[in-house]
Every structure is written in C-alpha cells, then in structure tokens.
Amino acid sequence: MGDDHSTARPLRADARRNRERVLQIAQEALASDGLTISFDEIARRAGFGVGTVYRHFPTREALFEAVLLGRMERFVADARALATAEDPGRAFFGWFRTVVEQASVNQALCEMLEGGTVPAFRRGTTLEADFAAALGRLLQRAQRAGAVRGDLRTEDVQDLLRGCLTAERRARARGGKVAMAEVVCDGMRSHPR
Amino acid sequence: MGDDHSTARPLRADARRNRERVLQIAQEALASDGLTISFDEIARRAGFGVGTVYRHFPTREALFEAVLLGRMERFVADARALATAEDPGRAFFGWFRTVVEQASVNQALCEMLEGGTVPAFRRGTTLEADFAAALGRLLQRAQRAGAVRGDLRTEDVQDLLRGCLTAERRARARGGKVAMAEVVCDGMRSHPR
DNA sequence: GTAGAATCGGAGAGATCCCTCCGGTTGCCG
C-alpha cells in the first residue's frame, strides 16, 4: 500500500536491483548497530557510492523509515487483527509478548520504540497514534474481560513495553534469558490477592 | 578515595571556583540531556571557553566520569552497607527500588547503567565488577533467606534493573506513574503458587 | 549498434565535535 511513484515510470532494472540491495544491507546494519549508524557506512557496506544511495533515499531518515516503518505497521496490523479475538486477555498478552520478542532482536527497532528519535514515530505522528490506538483497544477489551488490571492506561503499557525491550535485548546480547515480559505480564494481570 | 593530585599544589581560588561551576553545569546537562551532549555545549552553558574546561578535565570522558562515578559508587556503598542487614529480602528489594528511583531521574546515569558506553563502567572495569559483586551479595543473601527466586542470577537482576530504568524514566518524563519496579520486584519474589 | 536518457561514483561543501595551542589576562606572594 502507498506506492507513491505510481505516475512515474518504473525504475531501470539495475536501479531496482541496487535499491533492493541497499534496503537489505540497511536492514541488517540497523538491526545490529542501531540508529547511530551513519549513512556513509551503509553505502560502504552495500558497496555503493553515497550518491547512489541518496538517489534512492533523499535523506538518512527516509532510508531508516523505509526499513523500519514496515515492521512497525505489522505490529499495528497484528494488534488490529487481534481486536476481535475470542479471548481478549490471551490476545493482549500474546501481542505484547510477540512485540517484545520480535523487536528485541532488532537494535534500531528497540531504539525507535524506546525514544522519540525517529521523526515518523513521534508523539503526534499518524503511526505513533495508530500504534497507541491499536494497543489501547487490545488493552481495553482485556480489561473489560477482567484479564488485566483496570488501573492501567495505554501510556503505562507502552512504558512497560519499552522496559521489557531494554531488559530482553540486553539479556539476548549476553546469551541469557530474563523473561522480563513474563514477569511484567504477570504484573499486569488482575491479581485476586 | 583516590585524590590523585595530593602532591600537587592546591588550585588557585578562581580556578577552583570555575572547576566547581563546570561540574555543576555538567551535572545538570547530563541529567537532562544524557551522554550525547557535547563538550563544547557544556563549556558554552557554563560560560567558559572550551580551553578552560579542558584544563580541568583532560577529556570528555573524564568530565563525565567526574560527574557520574560518584553516584555509581554511592550505589555500591549502599549495597555494601545493606549486606549485613537483618532482613535480607527487605535489603535487596529496598536497594533495587532505591537505585531505580534515584537513577531514573538522571538521563546520563540511566544510559550509563543500560549500555556499555562509559569506559569506566564497562565489563571488566573495577567499578562494574564492584557493582555486580555488591548486587550479587545482596541477591545471594536474599535467596538464601528464601525471599527471592533461586534461579535468578546476578546478570538477570542487572538486566531487570535496566528494564525498570527505561520504563520508569519514560513514565517520569510524561508525568505518569508506572511502578515497573514494583511489578518486577513482585516477579523476583519466591512465589508459593 | 548506437543515441540518448537514466544511473553511478565520489570529491567536496558545510556543519559538528573532540581536542590542542598559545597569546592575553588574572590572582597570589613577598
């Protein structure tokens, strides 16, 4: 969705190949090195001159967004798909754990979710709003079903998610297991205590 | 401990004042802006030329360490002081919560604890080893007393701490309350379930 | 095969950032 060069002629074959390669390399670089990686470095790893990469992506941010936004949108899509699931509690916790699991292996994705460093995923952005709304809907249904504590707000869950990402990512980096997500999910449940 | 200019003559009065002011400004800048702040920017905020600041601190890292290491050492000292407390569980959880509470208001302190970006607090450093050792001792005592799950290792607790820092810091930034530390502490307790 | 358009490559402008160097200024001691 959103092929914004629909009126333009299709890319030349070699340009298309190169564009694909840049995306591939950028994806790997971002996953392993995070958002601090330089544009020049990505061009170098891909084996292109910087001019070539800039031809395809007008800005450093544009390249990063082309790589990262798709993944974010998939999280949103997952949440929406689960919004009508039978078991709201199961849907909420399952989604939460999936996001932590999938994002924690990707350095740049974690940083994007944690801080406000990517312009396209900031407070007030459409994507950020969609993410929050989708999360909020899952949360609300789970709360109505009595599976999640009623005093939790959407922002609270977002912050808990960020915390889980930090913990799981570090644990993964040293080859250990922390299961921060499990502990936090337990904490979010309605406790009968 | 470690006043390495004991043989040198004392600083001139104006130099001493300026040094103090630099530390003060750097402390504020690091707390609010984190480790990415530039040396030039700190000099500018303090109202000095960069040469003046470099006279007192030979390197950017040296300045940062002068500001941050004291706080870290206090956490270690706190842990050591609690190592002989009556109630090991109470000591462990109290220390954990204190660290989260005090560090989460300081951007640079969080980043230092989370990543390995400050040379003086890396794997293999004395300070990092002291921190881990002090934490480990608190943990072990709490586990022997049956207050904390036995399968938790020191590194696990460190990662959980990092996660709490991320969550609490973000919550604090938006004026909300998350109590991530509470949830995680609950999760670390031996559950009778 | 060839003309012409699309694409590539990388030098370099402009902005920072860390740090050095040294002339001008200031505080301290007798």
Add this chain to the structure above:
DNA sequence: CGGCAACCGGAGGGATCTCTCCGATTCTAC
C-alpha cells in the same frame, strides 16, 4: 605594588557526518 606563575579564551586542526553536484558509466529503445 611588582613580577611571575597559573589561568582563561577561542581560533583552528583533524576527524566524521549529512547531503549536493556533475562528469563518467551503463542500460534500454529503436
């Protein structure tokens, strides 16, 4: 109050990063 050691200030070197520009190269349509 005079002399000098200590200190201040900021210009600028060297490195790195984002992004631009245009000659050289490559692809494609005929």
